[in-house]
Amino acid sequence: MRIKVTFYSYFRELAGTETVSLDCTESCLLGELVTQVQDRFPKLKSMDRSTLIAVGLEYQDRSYSLQPGDEVSLFPPVQGG
Amino acid sequence: MRIKVTFYSYFRELAGTETVSLDCTESCLLGELVTQVQDRFPKLKSMDRSTLIAVGLEYQDRSYSLQPGDEVSLFPPVQGG
Amino acid sequence: MKRSLTITRDPIDESDLIQGRDLSSEAGAAITFSGIVRGTEDAAAIDGINYEAHEAMARHQFEKLFEAMETRWPIESIRLIHRIGPVRVSEPSLWVEVIAGHRGEAFAACQWLIDEMKKKVPIWKHPMLPESHRLRRSRSDPNPGSRPSRG
Amino acid sequence: MKRSLTITRDPIDESDLIQGRDLSSEAGAAITFSGIVRGTEDAAAIDGINYEAHEAMARHQFEKLFEAMETRWPIESIRLIHRIGPVRVSEPSLWVEVIAGHRGEAFAACQWLIDEMKKKVPIWKHPMLPESHRLRRSRSDPNPGSRPSRG
Numbered sequence: 001m002r003i004k005v006t007f008y009s010y011f012r013e014l015a016g017t018e019t020v021s022l023d024c025t026e027s028c029l030l031g032e033l034v035t036q037v038q039d040r041f042p043k044l045k046s047m048d049r050s051t052l053i054a055v056g057l058e059y060q061d062r063s064y065s066l067q068p069g070d071e072v073s074l075f076p077p078v079q080g081g
Numbered sequence: 082m083r084i085k086v087t088f089y090s091y092f093r094e095l096a097g098t099e100t101v102s103l104d105c106t107e108s109c110l111l112g113e114l115v116t117q118v119q120d121r122f123p124k125l126k127s128m129d130r131s132t133l134i135a136v137g138l139e140y141q142d143r144s145y146s147l148q149p150g151d152e153v154s155l156f157p158p159v160q161g162g
Numbered sequence: 163m164k165r166s167l168t169i170t171r172d173p174i175d176e177s178d179l180i181q182g183r184d185l186s187s188e189a190g191a192a193i194t195f196s197g198i199v200r201g202t203e204d205a206a207a208i209d210g211i212n213y214e215a216h217e218a219m220a221r222h223q224f225e226k227l228f229e230a231m232e233t234r235w236p237i238e239s240i241r242l243i244h245r246i247g248p249v250r251v252s253e254p255s256l257w258v259e260v261i262a263g264h265r266g267e268a269f270a271a272c273q274w275l276i277d278e279m280k281k282k283v284p285i286w287k288h289p290m291l292p293e294s295h296r297l298r299r300s301r302s303d304p305n306p307g308s309r310p311s312r313g
Numbered sequence: 314m315k316r317s318l319t320i321t322r323d324p325i326d327e328s329d330l331i332q333g334r335d336l337s338s339e340a341g342a343a344i345t346f347s348g349i350v351r352g353t354e355d356a357a358a359i360d361g362i363n364y365e366a367h368e369a370m371a372r373h374q375f376e377k378l379f380e381a382m383e384t385r386w387p388i389e390s391i392r393l394i395h396r397i398g399p400v401r402v403s404e405p406s407l408w409v410e411v412i413a414g415h416r417g418e419a420f421a422a423c424q425w426l427i428d429e430m431k432k433k434v435p436i437w438k439h440p441m442l443p444e445s446h447r448l449r450r451s452r453s454d455p456n457p458g459s460r461p462s463r464g
Contacts, residue, residue: 081431161256161279162244188352269423
């Protein structure tokens with residue numbers, strides 16, 4: 001299945017794009033997808049420890065099983081206020 | 082010397098007057114004056130433990146030595162805000 | 163630290179106070195606290211609260227608290243208004259604004275100031291009972307509503 | 314608990330918000346917090362901050378925080394506005410109002426909400442560098458001001 005990933009804040013600049021769509025097997029783990037993203041955009045790899053991950057409107061950890069239609073967001077620590 | 086005492090809030094009602102002037106010896110203790118006040122206005126005696134005492138614009142405790150011209154205020158716990 | 167202290171019988175116009183706010187370029191947090199008269203006091207309905215102050219002493223005690231606040235936190239500005247006289251239910255009797263570089267110090271200073279003023283500043287509350295209540299009690303108690311209350 | 318959440322590109326009119334305040338007769342404390350853009354970021358002068366949001370997720374995360382707040386404290390009303398897009402120095406980017414019966418719960422809830430939003434709500438800051446600075450850096454760094462900052 002194909003999963004759309006959107007980057008926010010300076011992750012967008014590090015990736016050089018706002019979104020990317022990647023293939024993964026049904027029920028693949030979110031962590032596997034993130035590794036794929038980092039392999040494709042190596043500048044994001046050094047940010048691994050400060051990377052926040054959401055699926056839809058909720059934060060998820062890397063053990064989450066992706067489902068068809070899930071939309072993933074990757075971004076650095078938030079800074080509202 | 083003569084010392085003017087002013088009552089605030091419901092102490093004024095318990096005393097039945099807003100102010101009173103009492104005689105005490107020069108350098109008499111504030112505590113002695115308060116006892117005189119309570120003897121004259123017995124309803125204030127039961128409020129002794131919650132009585133706040135100021136001389137001029139400052140709180141003072143009962144060991145303060147009164148000076149000519151001092152003005153004493155007696156009142157219950159404050160409730161601003 | 164800029165200071166402004168007002169003790170007044172006039173209503174507090176919060177909107178107008180906000181419009182008069184004056185910020186440096188290093189101000190990052192502005193906190194306001196409005197203390198509002200509630201409709202009940204000791205479980206009885208009231209029309210408002212009549213505030214009494216030992217005004218000269220209240221000013222002096224507020225100024226001492228401002229001094230102490232300034233030594234404890236890096237505050238840019240404090241504005242405080244306390245109404246005296248009758249204040250009706252849902253109107254503010256107290257308005258405090260603290261402006262600082264960061265929210266931590268602004269919140270800490272604002273809460274400290276209110277806690278301290280409630281111990282030190284000689285102001286007292288006299289609940290204003292509803293008309294019907296006053297008439298009913300008028301024979302048995304000549305001074306309703308002036309005894310200690312929880313605050 | 315009444316709730317109002319606004320994420321907007323428009324300036325925050327605090328005075329107008331105060332005039333629109335709606336109190337029950339049991340409201341005793343109203344606290345407002347304004348988070349204001351400071352003139353420096355990481356010791357460098359800036360013109361303002363450009364706020365970016367993952368807006369749908371930000372709304373959802375704010376609503377979850379309001380839910381949690383309601384279970385923890387007896388709050389009458391929460392109003393929160395966060396600006397996105399460019400916000401100039403000395404303008405508020407965030408405005409929060411908490412109304413409750415007593416000040417203890419209002420202060421606790423307001424501070425908790427701001428602390429939590431700074432961990433959970435997907436909004437980011439992009440400092441806007443002064444014109445002169447942008448021109449000077451334009452050859453060596455195509456994206457000034459978008460890297461991590463202390464916040």
